[in-house]
Amino acid sequence: MRDNPQFSTRQRILGAAEELFAERGFAAASLRQVTAAAKVNLAAVNYHFGSKNNLIEEVFRRRLDELSQRRLERLADVAQSESTTLETLLDAFITPALELSLDREGGSVFMRVLARAFAEHNSNLRRFLSKNYGYVLKDFAVAFARLLPQLDKEELYWRLDIAVGALTYAMADFGMIQRRSGESERAHRENMAKHLIHFTAAGLRA
Amino acid sequence: MRDNPQFSTRQRILGAAEELFAERGFAAASLRQVTAAAKVNLAAVNYHFGSKNNLIEEVFRRRLDELSQRRLERLADVAQSESTTLETLLDAFITPALELSLDREGGSVFMRVLARAFAEHNSNLRRFLSKNYGYVLKDFAVAFARLLPQLDKEELYWRLDIAVGALTYAMADFGMIQRRSGESERAHRENMAKHLIHFTAAGLRA
DNA sequence: CTAGACTTCAAACGGCTGTTTGAAAATTTT
DNA sequence: AAAATTTTCAAACAGCCGTTTGAAGTCTAG
Numbered sequence: 001m002r003d004n005p006q007f008s009t010r011q012r013i014l015g016a017a018e019e020l021f022a023e024r025g026f027a028a029a030s031l032r033q034v035t036a037a038a039k040v041n042l043a044a045v046n047y048h049f050g051s052k053n054n055l056i057e058e059v060f061r062r063r064l065d066e067l068s069q070r071r072l073e074r075l076a077d078v079a080q081s082e083s084t085t086l087e088t089l090l091d092a093f094i095t096p097a098l099e100l101s102l103d104r105e106g107g108s109v110f111m112r113v114l115a116r117a118f119a120e121h122n123s124n125l126r127r128f129l130s131k132n133y134g135y136v137l138k139d140f141a142v143a144f145a146r147l148l149p150q151l152d153k154e155e156l157y158w159r160l161d162i163a164v165g166a167l168t169y170a171m172a173d174f175g176m177i178q179r180r181s182g183e184s185e186r187a188h189r190e191n192m193a194k195h196l197i198h199f200t201a202a203g204l205r206a
Numbered sequence: 207m208r209d210n211p212q213f214s215t216r217q218r219i220l221g222a223a224e225e226l227f228a229e230r231g232f233a234a235a236s237l238r239q240v241t242a243a244a245k246v247n248l249a250a251v252n253y254h255f256g257s258k259n260n261l262i263e264e265v266f267r268r269r270l271d272e273l274s275q276r277r278l279e280r281l282a283d284v285a286q287s288e289s290t291t292l293e294t295l296l297d298a299f300i301t302p303a304l305e306l307s308l309d310r311e312g313g314s315v316f317m318r319v320l321a322r323a324f325a326e327h328n329s330n331l332r333r334f335l336s337k338n339y340g341y342v343l344k345d346f347a348v349a350f351a352r353l354l355p356q357l358d359k360e361e362l363y364w365r366l367d368i369a370v371g372a373l374t375y376a377m378a379d380f381g382m383i384q385r386r387s388g389e390s391e392r393a394h395r396e397n398m399a400k401h402l403i404h405f406t407a408a409g410l411r412a
Numbered sequence: 413c414t415a416g417a418c419t420t421c422a423a424a425c426g427g428c429t430g431t432t433t434g435a436a437a438a439t440t441t442t
Numbered sequence: 443a444a445a446a447t448t449t450t451c452a453a454a455c456a457g458c459c460g461t462t463t464g465a466a467g468t469c470t471a472g
Binding site for chain 4: 045
């Protein structure tokens, strides 16, 4: 999509920006680099998005709208069931991200962009994410609380916070474990998700 | 230290750079911002460090040399003992970082800088860190392997990778949990370390 | 086919970037 | 105290930054 002429200027800019933001960060990736990668005129960014900041927010919006919806759908599927476990709840949170990262070209890149948003102490970006997508985490927290009645509120929040950290770090592929040469990207990521769920469930239950 | 005239130009630059790198990232923090915060002439960075890249590496070196040494000292204390547990091993890894983050002015800031190094996909920086400090993680991995003989090598590495992610994220204070108003910085961080060890030990043992 | 709206384009704006320079100042050595 | 060395300084370098402009090009509705 990044430079495929069959996609619109808007989409090509978003794709190129996503890749360069993941690779170099929001500040270091310049609009000239983005528009060159998208094979688009420099002024197109300000024409279609208004500013670099708006472009950054659109990069998040494009992926997070769908990701949040899928997570909440999965949550609705499992939350009420009597047989729900920590593992199925974690799966409901992780699988949509896993699918996104395997899905279309550029999906895997977005998880790195998302992790960068945590590293950036940028308060505007944090406010944007919290305001627009904070309710997803809140809904999941309620579901986890039902499964972990022995934990008081403070204890639960500490554990969820640590769990989110492990998920963020792993899904962004920040770790040292590289994909083995004979292994497909899909197999690698599914393997990672499996370990992630196992580890995190144990940590929450401890 | 950042602008205290009693410190040397070199130290003032390192202190200011650390703060600004943590706050804005390596690319977005400019040498003009750094030298202004350090109350030092712009050219001093290139005179004392040669380049911005060298300055970045020196910011890491200053803290990591001591941090690595303390971690290995603690590891040596507990590794051979028969009564070693996962918790004492994790404590040996985390406590030096905790002390650093509570210690002198700017120590807590450095953990954020370190976490940024993970978010940056910068291969030069990764190579620098792996080359100079990778042996610390390796030594700890050996000690963990002895305590977790039921895990094969691949399983162990996955879990350690996830554990490092949780530690990195938490120590950098990326999470949503804020220090409570009545709570001291020290109490907050010690509380975090306690939860971190408990959670991670359970994940490793699962 | 033409009028109007939408999109693309090259060029330029002021401002900030890392780095270099050579002279001035401060410090250390003789 | 003089000479030599180290450190600081203001100024300038080329180059990239996000954004704006107004004209040229493309598309669509009447």
